[in-house]
Amino acid sequence: MKRVSKAVALSLMVLLPMVGHTDDKDVVDYRQHIMKSLEHQTAVLGQILSGAGPAENTLAHMETLALTASVALKSFEAKVPGGAAKPEVWKDWADFSKRMKEFADKSAEMAKVGREQGVDQAAMLVIEALPCKGCHDVYRDEKKL
Amino acid sequence: MLVYRSQPYSLLEPRTAALYSEGNVLNRSTALPRLAWAGIALAGTLLPISGHADDQDVRDYRSHVMKTLGEQFAALNQISKGKAPAADVATHAEVLSITAGVAKVAFTPKVLGGEAKPEVWDKWDDFSKRLDEMVAAANDLAKSAKSGGVAAVTPKLSSLSCKGCHDVYRVQKK
Amino acid sequence: MRCLRKPPYWVSGVLGVAVLTALFAGRTVEADGSNLSSGATNDADALVERGRYVALASNCASCHTRRGGAPYAGGVKFETPVGTIYSSNITSSLENGIGKWTAEDLRRALHEGVAADGYRLFPAFPYTSFTQMTDEDVAALYAYMRTVAADEYRPPANDFLFKQRWAMTIWNALFFEPARFKPDPKQTPEWNRGAYLVGALGHCGACHTPRNTFMAEMPEQAYQGSSLREYVTADKVRDWAAVNLTSSADGLKTWSVDDLTKYLHTGFSLRGGAWGPMNDVVGNSTSKLTLEDARAMATYIKSLPLKIPPEGEATISPVTPEQAALGQTIYKDRCEKCHGASGRGGMFSGPPLAGNPTVQSADPDSLINAVLYGATPAEGMKLGAWETMKPYADVLSDTDIANVSNYVRGSWGNAAPPVDAARVAKQR
Known part of the structure; x- marks a missing residue:
């Protein structure tokens, strides 16, 4: 019995780290799941605010947007070029990370206002909270989308 | 931001209001107080455009919602396999849960096309029930993620199989 | 009591006028709240301000200010199929601008296309639209133009054909009829305001109305789209299509009055934003008008009779x-x-x-x-x-x-x- 459990323990020690191994493709895939999610959520919010979607879901979308934005920056920390991320992301990390953090903060603020004061008020913050343009112009490679 | 007078969303063309009836309440433990719902109903007042959601808008909206579910689910799968940061598990589970909660509204207007088969409305009772089940499972997942992290989430992920529903209700992808 | 006799009947009249004057005197006060200056100065300021607004609505600056030049000093090049013409210096310069012009000179130029020394203007200057300007607006514009700083720039000479000003007599006889704007009593004041802003001051038809062989706007196809030529650099031209502004399928059908108002007022609407040659229009003119005026223009434009494709287009x-x-x-x-x-x-x-x-x-x-x-x-x-x-x-x-x-x-x-x-x- 002892020998079996020792063997089991040894193999686990060898195998477990391999289970957790993240390769480059995983990194790119994960951050793309996040960014694409953001794209969809931004789109639906835009639909609702222009009267082409169900207003009752406004707050839900603001919440999910804020939550997703909160994990976006970290997904770029691993310096793995690929997908549509230009090398500038890491070359200008100070600026990139500052912008991502602003995005996370402002969308969190928007969701908070939505929860506490109603989506009317939150909608006022929407343009500020979603500065996709400024960042994408610099850091996203249009040809690789 | 300039404020333009426009009609509140709920008072817009009858079709729009009817399309998205206000009978659907977010299926979340933190239900919004009534006052917040009033605020949401007035959402159109200060928002720029008077609205008209047509068929394509309905299709686009539900496509975005379902695709968000797909992306979040994929992210959770990666996390459960150790291929993405474990610390993010609660966030994605929460997003999944909230998004699942709005899916039914997305399918309420009977607009054929996109990837939705006519069965969605022909068998609305069953479809609707399955959506409810998905919401319940997603809410449960979110709770587990908060309290037990990846370890608690991994075994439950399989309970969120998309295939069963998609086989019946989604147009097969070629 | 005997001391309190009833005042003579005319006192109430005087009092009434005094009260009304006190109430409404405030109405002629400038936006800056000044009401201490004499009545005459107030009116003069108000007239200049009105003229400034008319100049904005008419977008004089965009055609009369060349890149890098002083405001209204002219020199903008217009190349037409029959030659090149340059916009004139309309600053208050006595030698090179219109400093010597009287109010009647300006009125004649705007209403009849004739300049101070009697020579005829070419319709590159859209007097065919400005002829509709009210006399009050013309007077206001005159007051404003007197305040424009003098600049001594002399635009280049026009091409040969654009020196033959006598030819304009014929052109005018064929294609031009001076006429003031007449509000349509069947329409709302807002609509009429919009019709005036679009047709008389804004002269949108100058770009958006197709022209015949002699480059006259064709009123029966008003605002149905035309083409224009931009001078990117001295020798590089770029052609643009000015869109059909009527609400047919290839025009503004999907745009609401709201959308169009926002576009004119801010340069942005969810149906589309201003770019290209419209940047001058929105940036220098419509965005500086009041929101009400923008809405009036949008209301009018959305009411235009639909374009029905002429025979040529229908067969494509x-x-x-x-x-x-x-x-x-x-x-x-x-x-x-x-x-x-x-x-x-x-x-x-x-x-x-x-x-x-x-x-x-x-x-x-x-x-x-x-x-x-x-x-x-x-x-x-x-x-x-x-x-x-x-x-x-x-x-x-x-x-x-x-x-x-x-x-x-x-x-x-x-x-x-x-x-x-x-x-x-x-x-x-």
Whole structure:
């Protein structure tokens, strides 16, 4: 019995780290799941605010947007070029990370206002909270989308 | 931001209001107080455009919602396999849960096309029930993620199989 | 009591007038709240201010101010099929501007197309629109123009044909009838205000109304779209298609009065934003008018009689599905991200292409320009949350651009005639 459990323990020690191994493709895939999610959520919010979607879901979308934005920056920390991320992301990390953090903060603020004061008020913050343009112009490679 | 007078969303063309009836309440433990719902109903007042959601808008909206579910689910799968940061598990589970909660509204207007088969409305009772089940499972997942992290989430992920529903209700992808 | 006799009957009249004057005297006070100056100065200031507004609405500055030149000093080049003409210096310079002009001189120029020394103006100066200006607005404009700082710039001489001013007598006889604006009693005051702003001051028809062989606007096709030529540099021209402003399918059908008001007032609406030659119009003129005036213009424009395609256009068939299909992959790779798979754009992505007048114009020049050169708003204006459209001139070939243009011109209900690669080449 002892020998079996020792063997089991040894193999686990060898195998477990391999289970957790993240390769480059995983990194790119994960951050793309996040960014694409953001794209969809931004789109639906835009639909609702222009009267082409169900207003009752406004707050839900603001919440999910804020939550997703909160994990976006970290997904770029691993310096793995690929997908549509230009090398500038890491070359200008100070600026990139500052912008991502602003995005996370402002969308969190928007969701908070939505929860506490109603989506009317939150909608006022929407343009500020979603500065996709400024960042994408610099850091996203249009040809690789 | 300039404020333009426009009609509140709920008072817009009858079709729009009817399309998205206000009978659907977010299926979340933190239900919004009534006052917040009033605020949401007035959402159109200060928002720029008077609205008209047509068929394509309905299709686009539900496509975005379902695709968000797909992306979040994929992210959770990666996390459960150790291929993405474990610390993010609660966030994605929460997003999944909230998004699942709005899916039914997305399918309420009977607009054929996109990837939705006519069965969605022909068998609305069953479809609707399955959506409810998905919401319940997603809410449960979110709770587990908060309290037990990846370890608690991994075994439950399989309970969120998309295939069963998609086989019946989604147009097969070629 | 005996001391309190009833006052004479006329006292109440005097008192009444005094009260009313006190109440309404405040109405003629300047926006800055000053009511201490004498009545005469107040009125004069008000007149100049009104004239300044008329000049904004008429967008004098855009045609009379050359790049790098002083305001209103002229020198903007207009190349027509029959030669080149330059805009004149209309500053208050005595030698080189209109400093010597009387109020009647200015009125004659605006209403009849005749300058102070009797020579006739060419309709590159849209006196054919300004003839509708009210006498009050003309007087106000005169008061304002007197305050414009003098500049001694002399524009270059016009080409030969544009020195033959006698020829204008014939042209005017054929195509011009001086006439003040007459409000339509059947319409609302707002509509009439819009008709005046669009037709008389804004002279939108100068670009948006097709012209005949003699370059006269054709009133029976008012605002149905035309072409114009931009001088990018001294020797590089770029043609544009000014869209059909009526609400037919290839015009502003999908735009509401609200959308158009926002466009004029801020340069941005969810149906589309101002870019290209409209930057001068929105940036220098309409965005500086009141919101009410912008709404009036939008109300009028949305009421225009629909364009019915003239015989020539009706026989050009729209893009075929086969032609459109050639551009589908390019669209998916390059355009879909911002303009959407369903061509509807989005609040945070880009303008809709479905039902878009630029896309649907029979004349594809503006559409091609958008793809070649991108689209940027006027200085200081933003296109909402939209990402800037990049230029694709170096990335897509003429054939590619023709194909993707055909795709958008034939999808989602759009039905515009096809574009060929040669047209794209011409626009480079």
